[in-house]
Amino acid sequence: MKVVWLQRLTCCGNTHSFLNYPYMETLLERVEFLFHPSFSLEGEEEKITSLLEKDVEIDLLIVEGAVMEEDRSLLELANRARWVMAVGNCAVYGNIPAINNSHVSGLSFRFTEKGGPLKDFVSKGGLPVINISGCPAHPEWICGTMLMLAEGVVPSLDEWNRPKAYYSDLTHWGCVRNEYFEWKVEPSWLGSPKGCLFYKFGCRGPMTHSTCNRILWNGVSSKTRAGTPCFGCTEYNFPKVGLWETKTLAGIPAELPIGVSKRGYIMLAGVAKMFAPERLKDDS
C-alpha cells in the first residue's frame, strides 16, 4: 500500500506516536511511504509535484494537523487517493489551531460541525475521511487502521467517522479503578494508586471513546493506571479548561457518564458511598 503523509498545523505529536508503534517492521512489509516529512529526503513541494505530474497511484493519504480551507495540494492528493485518513485531534476537529481562526479546521469537521476542505468528500474507496482522533492518536489506532486498509478490510465507522474497532469502547472500560467508581470511593491525593478519579479529579473516562485501558500505551500502561485522569482527548471538545478537577453543580458532577441520568446518579451514588467496603477506603 503506497502512503503519503502530510503535516499541516501540528506539533508533530502524532508522528512521534506513530514512530512508537512496536510492530513497525510488520507494518513496513505492507506499507511503502512515498512521502513523510520526518523521514523523506526530498522537500514536500518538490515530491508532491512529481507524484502528481507522474500520475502516481496513492492508496492512502494521511494528514496530521489542522488545515486551512484553501490547500490545493491536499485537495489534489485527496482526489487521487483510495483512502484519506486524518490523524490526531487537530486533523480531525481543528482543535487548538482552529480556536481563534475561522479559516482553520479539521479535514472534515470543525469541532462539532461538518466543516473543512473535505467535509463532503468521498474517497475512491467509498469512505469519507477516516478520522483517528486523539492527542496524540494511539499508535495502535493509527497503524491498526493502516493495516486493515492494506489487507483490504474496510473499517466500519462511528458518527465521527472513526473506526469502531478503536472508538466504540469507553476509556472507562478496562480501567483498573472500576470497583472504586462503583462504590464512589475517591482518592484523597492525586497520584494515589487507588480510588476513582471521576468524582474529584476530572476523569473523563466514562464520557470518552477510546481503547486506552484495553490496548495499553507502549503495551504497558494508561493514564488512569498511572494515576492521571483521562482528559477526553479523543473527543471534539478537547482540550477543556480545568483538566484536573471535576466541575460540580450542587455536589453532582456537571457531566455524568454516558447513559446515566441525573436521577439515577443521585439515587445510586449516595447509597454506594454509604455502603462502600472498608478495604477500598485506605489509599495510603
Ligand code: SF4
Ligand atoms: S479513574 Fe476514570 S476511567 Fe477509571 S474508573 Fe474512574 S472514571 Fe472510570
Ligand code: SF4
Ligand atoms: S486516557 Fe483519555 S486523555 Fe489519555 S490518551 Fe486515552 S483518551 Fe486521551
